[in-house]
Amino acid sequence: xxxxxxxxxxxxxxxxxxxxxxxxxxxxxxxxxxxxxxxxxxxxxxxxxxxxxxxxxxxxxxxxxxxxxxxxxxxxxxxxxxxxxxxxxxxx
Amino acid sequence: xxxxxxxxxxxxxxxxxxxxxxxxxxxxxxxxxxxxxxxxxxxxxxxxxxxxxxxxxxxxxxxxxxxxxxxxxxxxxxxxxxxxxxxxxxxxxxxxxxxxxxxxxxxxxxxxxxxxxxxxxxxxxxxxxxxxxxxxxxxxxxxxxxxxxxxxxxxxxxxxxxxxxxxxxxxxxxxxxxxxxxxxxxxxxxxxxxxxxxxxxxxxxxxxxxxxxxxxxxxxxxxxxxxxxxxxxxxxxxxxxxxxxxxxxxxxxxxxxxxxxxxxxxxxxxxxxxxxxxxxxxxxxxxxxxxxxxxxxxxxxxxxxxxxxxxxxxxxxxxxxxxxxxxxxxxxxxxxxxxxxxxxxxxxxxxxxxxxxxxxxxxxxxxxxxxxxxxxxxxxxxxxxxxxxxxxxxxxxxxxxxxxxxxxxxxxxxxxxxxxxxxxxxxxxxxxxxxxxxxxxxxxxxxxxxxxxxxxxxxxxxxxxxxxxxxxxxxxxxxxxxxxxxxxxxxxxxxxxxxxxxxxxxxxxxxxxxxxxxxxxxxxxxxxxxxxxxxxxxxxxxxxxxxxxxxxxxxxxxxxxxxxxxxxxxxxxxxxxxxxxxxxxxxxxxxxxxxxxxxxxxxxxxxxxxxxxxxxxxxxxxxxxxxxxxxxxxxxxxxxxxxxxxxxxxxxxxxxxxxxxxxxxxxxxxxxxxxxxxxxxxxxxxxxxxxxxxxxxxxxxxxxxxxxxxxxxxxxxxxxxxxxxxxxxxxxxxxxxxxxxxxxxxxxxxxxxxxxxxxxxxxxxxxxxxxxxxxxxxxxxxxxxxxxxxxxxxxxxxxxxxx
Numbered sequence: 001x002x003x004x005x006x007x008x009x010x011x012x013x014x015x016x017x018x019x020x021x022x023x024x025x026x027x028x029x030x031x032x033x034x035x036x037x038x039x040x041x042x043x044x045x046x047x048x049x050x051x052x053x054x055x056x057x058x059x060x061x062x063x064x065x066x067x068x069x070x071x072x073x074x075x076x077x078x079x080x081x082x083x084x085x086x087x088x089x090x091x092x
Numbered sequence: 093x094x095x096x097x098x099x100x101x102x103x104x105x106x107x108x109x110x111x112x113x114x115x116x117x118x119x120x121x122x123x124x125x126x127x128x129x130x131x132x133x134x135x136x137x138x139x140x141x142x143x144x145x146x147x148x149x150x151x152x153x154x155x156x157x158x159x160x161x162x163x164x165x166x167x168x169x170x171x172x173x174x175x176x177x178x179x180x181x182x183x184x185x186x187x188x189x190x191x192x193x194x195x196x197x198x199x200x201x202x203x204x205x206x207x208x209x210x211x212x213x214x215x216x217x218x219x220x221x222x223x224x225x226x227x228x229x230x231x232x233x234x235x236x237x238x239x240x241x242x243x244x245x246x247x248x249x250x251x252x253x254x255x256x257x258x259x260x261x262x263x264x265x266x267x268x269x270x271x272x273x274x275x276x277x278x279x280x281x282x283x284x285x286x287x288x289x290x291x292x293x294x295x296x297x298x299x300x301x302x303x304x305x306x307x308x309x310x311x312x313x314x315x316x317x318x319x320x321x322x323x324x325x326x327x328x329x330x331x332x333x334x335x336x337x338x339x340x341x342x343x344x345x346x347x348x349x350x351x352x353x354x355x356x357x358x359x360x361x362x363x364x365x366x367x368x369x370x371x372x373x374x375x376x377x378x379x380x381x382x383x384x385x386x387x388x389x390x391x392x393x394x395x396x397x398x399x400x401x402x403x404x405x406x407x408x409x410x411x412x413x414x415x416x417x418x419x420x421x422x423x424x425x426x427x428x429x430x431x432x433x434x435x436x437x438x439x440x441x442x443x444x445x446x447x448x449x450x451x452x453x454x455x456x457x458x459x460x461x462x463x464x465x466x467x468x469x470x471x472x473x474x475x476x477x478x479x480x481x482x483x484x485x486x487x488x489x490x491x492x493x494x495x496x497x498x499x500x501x502x503x504x505x506x507x508x509x510x511x512x513x514x515x516x517x518x519x520x521x522x523x524x525x526x527x528x529x530x531x532x533x534x535x536x537x538x539x540x541x542x543x544x545x546x547x548x549x550x551x552x553x554x555x556x557x558x559x560x561x562x563x564x565x566x567x568x569x570x571x572x573x574x575x576x577x578x579x580x581x582x583x584x585x586x587x588x589x590x591x592x593x594x595x596x597x598x599x600x601x602x603x604x605x606x607x608x609x610x611x612x613x614x615x616x617x618x619x620x621x622x623x624x625x626x627x628x629x630x631x632x633x634x635x636x637x638x639x640x641x642x643x644x645x646x647x648x649x650x651x652x653x654x655x656x657x658x659x660x661x662x663x664x665x666x667x668x669x670x671x672x673x674x675x676x677x678x679x680x681x682x683x684x685x686x687x688x689x690x691x692x693x694x695x696x697x698x699x700x701x702x703x704x705x706x707x708x709x710x711x712x713x714x715x716x717x718x719x720x721x722x723x724x725x726x727x728x729x730x731x732x733x734x735x736x737x738x739x740x741x742x743x744x745x746x747x748x749x750x751x752x753x754x755x756x757x758x759x760x761x762x763x764x765x766x767x768x769x770x771x772x773x774x775x776x777x778x779x780x781x782x783x784x785x786x787x788x789x790x791x792x793x794x795x796x797x798x799x800x801x802x803x804x805x806x807x808x809x810x811x812x813x814x815x816x817x818x819x820x821x822x823x824x825x826x827x828x829x830x831x832x833x834x835x836x837x838x839x840x841x842x843x844x845x846x847x848x849x850x851x852x853x854x855x856x857x858x859x860x861x862x863x864x865x866x867x868x869x870x871x872x873x874x875x876x877x878x879x880x881x882x883x884x885x886x887x888x889x890x891x892x893x894x895x
Contacts (some may be wrong), residue, residue: 034395039173042169043172045395046398047649048208050395051399051406053402065541065544073238075435075653076649076651077649077651079540079648
């Protein structure tokens with residue numbers, strides 16, 4: 001059962017994990033791990049992508065990238081190439 | 093190292109003036125608070141060696157004390173590597189020679205974004221400086237159903253927490269009092285993994301032993317660097333805690349200081365004060381062993397550290413929020429805001445796939461119209477005004493070099509600087525409003541995809557758009573781009589955008605040599621010029637991304653802040669500060685270059701004998717023309733009217749003198765000197781003079797062609813005389829004698845040159861100012877002109893073989 005309209009997202013309600021960029025619009029999940037080179041990883045962690053924080057995909061820019069997220073009560077956007085380094089456990 | 097050599101009597105209170113650093117996340121309202129604290133007593137400068145602005149101000153405190161307030165660049169963290177954040181970190185740690193170490197740190201916390209703001213606070217706690225928290229935007233938090241209690245936060249942190257509303261000046265008096273009462277926050281017991289605690293103890297203990305050994309000169313470093321290296325940890329320890337060396341201090345507190353250093357080393361903090369220690373044996377081995385052991389346990393020290401901080405933060409956040417706040421549900425972290433906030437509802441339209449782009453286009457259209465058309469009459473007015481002022485002031489001075497210097501050198505130079513003010517002021521008006529409202533981040537969000545493909549940033553859009561009006565405000569607008577590499581790339585390609593100064597040149601060349609094409613196809617050529625500039629910008633940016641500005645994947649982490657109403661006073665201040673910075677920093681360079689260019693076109697003067705002989709020659713030919721008219725066979729009643737008026741004859745004579753003077757001057761000689769180099773492009777020495785003079789501003793090319801072709805002053809839209817003179821100009825000698833100087837192909841080659849070449853001293857000056865050095869403006873001059881030369885050469889050479 002998909003709760004979103006984003007084609008690449010197959011994970012709504014499933015127990016599997018995915019990368020943050022694969023999560024569909026309106027979908028939520030909690031952060032499992034953060035990858036990438038040390039600078040990017042540090043930055044993502046420091047922005048709050050840690051400790052199982054809940055993330056919601058708010059929208060994508062009209063041209064498909066970047067992606068807007070909500071976490072810890074604020075909004076930020078990441079490019080696809082960075083979002084893919086955040087491993088997510090999607091929640092229904 | 094002023095921090096350790098400061099005598100104990102020189103305490104903040106003893107001196108009367110203390111240093112206060114204002115720290116905080118971007119978008120936390122820090123600047124508003126800075127303005128509220130310091131009023132108009134502000135200074136804006138650059139930190140030496142970096143392109144980061146240094147803002148300082150004076151502030152009166154209670155009890156007759158005063159404070160120098162440093163407004164640090166907005167920063168998310170004290171470790172990350174952007175130049176802005178590095179400067180903030182270095183000032184806070186007292187590592188910059190240009191800034192005194194702060195006595196008190198005021199950290200601004202956005203209550204509506206508590207957790208992420210507290211992350212910086214958690215790092216500042218480790219700094220061990222007296223600290224005050226200014227709790228901002230409580231109203232916004234409240235509107236979201238979040239009641240952040242300042243009292244509870246104060247209890248949790250152990251430092252004064254003052255609720256403030258910057259633009260209403262609420263809480264400012266209390267904040268000033270709190271600065272005097274600031275205390276050092278107790279370091280929380282970070283919930284680190286047990287293994288990491290053990291390693292910290294191990295490394296910290298190791299550092300303590302090494303440090304005590306060093307007094308016995310056993311620290312394992314050879315040579316002259318020994319003493320300096322050996323004292324490294326000691327210095328650091330002193331900075332970490334001023335009391336660390338006091339006799340009688342419990343051993344345990346000393347060990348804590350070493351553990352704090354160990355923690356910074358282990359998580360990869362390589363600030364200037366740590367670099368040497370980290371690289372030095374046996375510390376390096378100690379560190380790599382510790383990291384290795386942790387790694388086998390699956391622990392990354394850096395990640396463990398950030399996570400421990402956030403764990404602590406989550407606990408604090410839960411305690412300081414009113415019990416009503418929805419912090420315990422399944423989405424405890426995500427859903428601080430149960431209902432859709434106003435910002436989210438506005439964004440549903442403003443960054444909507446269709447409406448968002450439409451609104452974006454409308455706003456950008458307005459910006460462009462403002463810069464391109466609205467600013468024009470003001471700019472013309474300013475230039476005419478300054479010219480008139482010059483003529484008025486010099487009206488009592490006899491004709492001669494002094495008068496010319498004042499009018500054409502000094503006043504013209506002032507005009508060349510001041511003329512940019514309307515565009516710069518208007519652009520910064522726009523930028524300040526867009527930034528303060530929060531729309532700037534949305535604009536970047538919308539456009540990023542388009543620009544990231546060529547290595548630029550969403551925030552490059554407005555600078556590039558503005559550059560179509562003029563590269564000066566455009567390049568100044570790149571300040572909104574935080575990432576240095578993307579900012580530099582944007583600066584380097586911005587002058588490719590066809591600015592309004594190129595327009596008169598395009599019009600002259602297209603109007604003169606493509607008459608038969610008709611208006612539609614002429615417009616097509618014009619469009620092609622603009623397109624060529626855009627393609628060149630995209631292409632070079634793409635190449636820079638892979639070469640010059642290459643580096644680890646840029647982290648595009650763009651916060652989309654809450655929408656806010658702009659404050660008029662803040663906007664006005666932004667406009668004023670940036671305009672002033674332009675006038676003082678770039679203005680002087682533009683003025684000097686302008687006077688130099690004037691002198692190059694003015695000296696050396698034509699000898700009087702030459703002037704006389706030119707006048708005689710012209711008179712002779714004029715007389716011959718008259719005879720021709722009167723001897724034209726039959727008596728012609730209209731013949732007399734065809735004889736030009738005396739004034740016109742005089743004017744023609746003086747125009748010929750001016751043309752000869754132009755050729756005789758330094759820039760004229762330069763034009764001749766350049767001829768062998770520019771001949772393959774299809775240009776002669778006269779065009780060479782035009783190119784030299786165009787360095788003052790590209791449109792000057794037209795007026796200097798007017799002088800060279802003896803047609804006098806060329807007014808806008810009245811280029812018919814110049815056009816016919818150019819069309820009928822033929823080579824008088826050399827292999828091409830008799831052939832026309834100008835062909836449509838020459839015009840195309842010259843158009844290409846004008847699209848691509850960097851020939852604007854003001855751009856040069858502004859790039860120097862914005863990159864804080866001569867390296868990039870010189871690089872820009874070389875690469876753009878090389879590109880322009882190669883492409884114009886190819887166009888002419890290939891074209892002349894086909895045609």
